[in-house]
Each structure stands twice: as structure tokens, then as C-alpha cells.
Amino acid sequence: MLLALLPIPCIIVAGVVIYRSKQRKLTAQMNRRIEDLELDIRNDIRQGFVDLQTERADLMENVGAIPFLDYKHFASRIFFPEGGALMTSCIRDIGQDVVKVRPDECCQALSKLIREQHFLTCMVHTLEEQKSFTIKDKCAVASLLTVALHSDLCYLTQVMEELLQALLLQAGASQPKLLLRRTESVVEKLLTNWMSVCLYGFLRESVGQQLFLLVSALTQQIAKGPVDSVTEKALYTLSEDWLLWQAQDFTSLKLKVHFAVGSDGEVSDPLEVSALSCDTVEQLKDKILSTFRAKFGFCYSAALRDVRIEYEKSGSFVPLEEVDGSSEVIGDVTMLNTLKHYEVPDGASIKVLSKKTHPPVSPQGSLKGKQHFPVCFSHKPPG
Structure with a gap:
């Protein structure tokens, strides 16, 4: 009986030894992985x-090209960010060269009413x-009141203080x-x-330059990934909500971009633009125009929607489009064309043309304006 029970402790001891051995190996393997991960992070x-040290000089070179807005355009963009007729009227009303026109009786009566703080x-x-x-x-009314009372900021401040007190009393108990x-x-x-006024x-005299460099x-950094x-969503972002968790493989490209001058085929000197192999055509256009603005201090003559680009391949130019006949279709989703799709190599030549002077054979507008753009199109392959 004792001889029959003797192997049991041996089996238990052997099992414990094997278990601990596997645990030590697993721990050692995990430690190696952690060390490798830490090494990769340190290298990154x-x-x-x-x-950052090498690109700091690039940022400092563009200090003189900071696009400061004059006061009326700055105020109009803050008041009416969506633009439109209200923004145009705002620019005219707060301009320094305003021709004063005597308002009619209705406007005078309304002006007197809004000067009554209790009524307002x-x-x-x-x-x-x-x-x-x-x-x-609500935003439109607030901006219109700001324009109407722009010449009397003291009164506007009093009105705002009274409204703020009412808002504090209303929201203080529920959601402070x-x-x-x-x-x-x-x-x-x-x-x-x-506060903007x-x-x-x-902003213009003290911290505008620092803020511009920070945003630049x-x-x-975001454009690097x-x-x-x-x-x-981006791979390099400060917000977790906008983090691109599954990023596709990419390589950095340096492209030589030429801008068409006139309609007889002449082009400008090459402008070096940094891009990624995973960039779509619209993203490449945006990077080209951004580099142009940073280099020369003013915007390109044509807007993004009025620009088309071509890639020089074997002596001929291939038009680059977001979607064309070669686009990959997966089910009901059409993949947006990227530089990798067109096999654009590092150091390739890109020509920028205006659609007005060089109309495309098959015109294609911006796909982002389409109603079902997020549903019908995709940038990254499904994984």
C-alpha cells in the first residue's frame, strides 16, 4: 500500500518543479520583451x-511669414466662423474706412432699445x-450684439456680467x-x-509668434505619421479620442514639386515636399500647398479644390485622383488611392496645375462633400 502511494509525492514534486521552470522561462521571456520594448521606445x-532639433531651424525660418490678420478680419472670423453674408457685413461695419450713413428711424429705435440694459x-x-x-x-445673436455694441465695450461688459450672473445661478446647482x-x-x-476683442x-504683439510656432x-509632428x-484620426496625436490605433505601414518620401506657370507648359523650380506613401491624393495636395505657404509666406494662387496634380513616370505625366478606374473595391467600399497605390517612389517629380488653366479630361470634385463619404469610401484596408 505504501509502495503504491510513494510515487504520488514524487509526481507532485515533479509537477511543481516543471511548473516553476515554465514560470521562470515565461518571466524571463516577458522581461526580454519588456526590455526590447523599452529599447525601442528609447530609440524613438x-x-x-x-x-525636433533639426526641424526647429525650419520653423524659425518662417517667423517672418506668420499670417497675422488685421483686426477686422480677425474679429469677423471669431464672430462668424462659418462665413457668409454676416461675415461680409461684419468686415464692412468694423472696418476703419467705414462711410458713416445716417440710419433710418427703425434702426435708431432699435439702437436705443439695445442700449437699455434691462431690455437687452x-x-x-x-x-x-x-x-x-x-x-x-444663439451664436449668431451674440455676434451681432458684439458688432452692434463694438464701439461701447464698457456697456457690453456690463451686459455680459449680468447675463453671466444669471447663468451661474441657473447652472450652479445642476451642472457647475x-x-x-x-x-x-x-x-x-x-x-x-x-475675450477675443x-x-x-x-496676441499680435506678444504671444502670437510663440503660438504660431507651437501650432506649426x-x-x-502629426504630418509625420x-x-x-x-x-x-492620426497616429501622432495628443488626444486619445483621435488616435489611429491600427496604422498601416508607411515610408517617408521627398517629392520634387513643380508648379505650372502659364498655359504653355513651363514649370517653376522644384519645391521639396515631405509626404508619406500612405497619403491620399487630397492629403498630398494639402501638404504641397502648406509647404508652399510656409516657404514663401503667402498662399498659392489656386485653392485646394481647384488644384490637380500629375506624377511624372517614364517621361509622361499620370494624373493622380482620389478615385479612378484603378481604385480597389472591397464589397461596397471603395479604397481611396494613395501614393503607394500609384507606386510613387522617393524623389519623384510632381506637377501642380490649376483646373482653371489646365482643365482635367475627367473632372472630379472633392469626395468629402458627398453625403455618404464615410460609408462609401475608406482610407485604410479592413483588418
Whole structure:
């Protein structure tokens, strides 16, 4: 009986030894992987530091090309970011060369009414109580009030303070942490406009250059990695919500870009543009125009939608389009053409033409304007 039970402890001991041996091997393997990962991260950090040091000079060269807006265009873009007739009227009304016209009796009466603080605050509260009064309407009313009271910022400040007090009392008990985080009321848009007006001089004279360099550096870093043309998510981003988790393989390219001069085939001297093999045609256009603006300090004569590009291959030029007959179709989804799809190599020559002077044989507008663009088209292959 004892002889029959004797192998059991031996088996248990052997099992424990084997288990611990496997655990040690697994731990050692995990430690090696962690060390390799740390080494890769250190190498990426070193390379990133080197890139930042070498590209800092490029940013500093463009300080003189900072596109500062004059006050009326700055204010109009803040007040009416969507543009349109209101923006045009705003530029005319706050311009320095305004021809003063005597308003009619109705305008004079309205001007007197909005100068009554009690009436103005009651009007704003009444408008916001209307269910059909959308956020877009609230922003428009706030911007129109800012333009109307632009010459009397002291009175505008008093009105804004009273409306802010009412907003604090209303939202203080329910959602105090969300207060002023989103522009969902007239007074929040008023506050945005008021701060923009007051800070314009400080931005232009003191911190404008630093902010421009910061934004330029962030844009430059984002452009170094893939950016999904459909979802606009990026591999190199500061926001986890906009992180491109599954990035496709890519290589960096240096392209020689020539701009067509006139209609007789002449081209400009080459401009070196950095791109990625995974960039779509529209993304390449945007990088070309951005590099042009950073290099020369002014925008290219044609807008992005009015530009088409061609790739020089074996002595002939191949037009590059977002979607054409060679586009890959997977089910109901059409893959957007990339530089890798067209087999554009490093150092390739790209010609930029204006659609007005060089109309394409088969015109194609921007695909992003289509209603079902995110559903019908894809930038990255399904994985």
C-alpha cells in the first residue's frame, strides 16, 4: 500500500518543479520583451529629439511669414466662423474706412432699445427660452450684439456680467463643472467674442509668434505619421479620442514639386515636399500647398479644390485622383488611392496645375462633400 502511494509525492514534486521552470522561462521571456520594448521606445525618443532639433531651424525660418490678420478680419472670423453674408457685413461695419450713413428711424429705435440694459437682458433670456432657438442662432445673436455694441465695450461688459450672473445661478446647482466648457448660450459666445476683442493686441504683439510656432510644430509632428482621410484620426496625436490605433505601414518620401506657370507648359523650380506613401491624393495636395505657404509666406494662387496634380513616370505625366478606374473595391467600399497605390517612389517629380488653366479630361470634385463619404469610401484596408 505504501509502495503504491510513494510515487504520488514524487509526481507532485515533479509537477511543481516543471511548473516553476515554465514560470521562470515565461518571466524571463516577458522581461526580454519588456526590455526590447523599452529599447525601442528609447530609440524613438532619441530619434524624435534629433528630428525636433533639426526641424526647429525650419520653423524659425518662417517667423517672418506668420499670417497675422488685421483686426477686422480677425474679429469677423471669431464672430462668424462659418462665413457668409454676416461675415461680409461684419468686415464692412468694423472696418476703419467705414462711410458713416445716417440710419433710418427703425434702426435708431432699435439702437436705443439695445442700449437699455434691462431690455437687452430680458430679450436674451426670452430668446433662449424658445425651443426653436438653436445653438447656431444663439451664436449668431451674440455676434451681432458684439458688432452692434463694438464701439461701447464698457456697456457690453456690463451686459455680459449680468447675463453671466444669471447663468451661474441657473447652472450652479445642476451642472457647475460643465459651465463655460461649451458654447451653448448667448452669453458664452459673448464671452468668447469679448475675450477675443480684448486679447487681439496682446496676441499680435506678444504671444502670437510663440503660438504660431507651437501650432506649426504640432502640425508638423502629426504630418509625420498616417492620418486617416475619412475619420481624420492620426497616429501622432495628443488626444486619445483621435488616435489611429491600427496604422498601416508607411515610408517617408521627398517629392520634387513643380508648379505650372502659364498655359504653355513651363514649370517653376522644384519645391521639396515631405509626404508619406500612405497619403491620399487630397492629403498630398494639402501638404504641397502648406509647404508652399510656409516657404514663401503667402498662399498659392489656386485653392485646394481647384488644384490637380500629375506624377511624372517614364517621361509622361499620370494624373493622380482620389478615385479612378484603378481604385480597389472591397464589397461596397471603395479604397481611396494613395501614393503607394500609384507606386510613387522617393524623389519623384510632381506637377501642380490649376483646373482653371489646365482643365482635367475627367473632372472630379472633392469626395468629402458627398453625403455618404464615410460609408462609401475608406482610407485604410479592413483588418
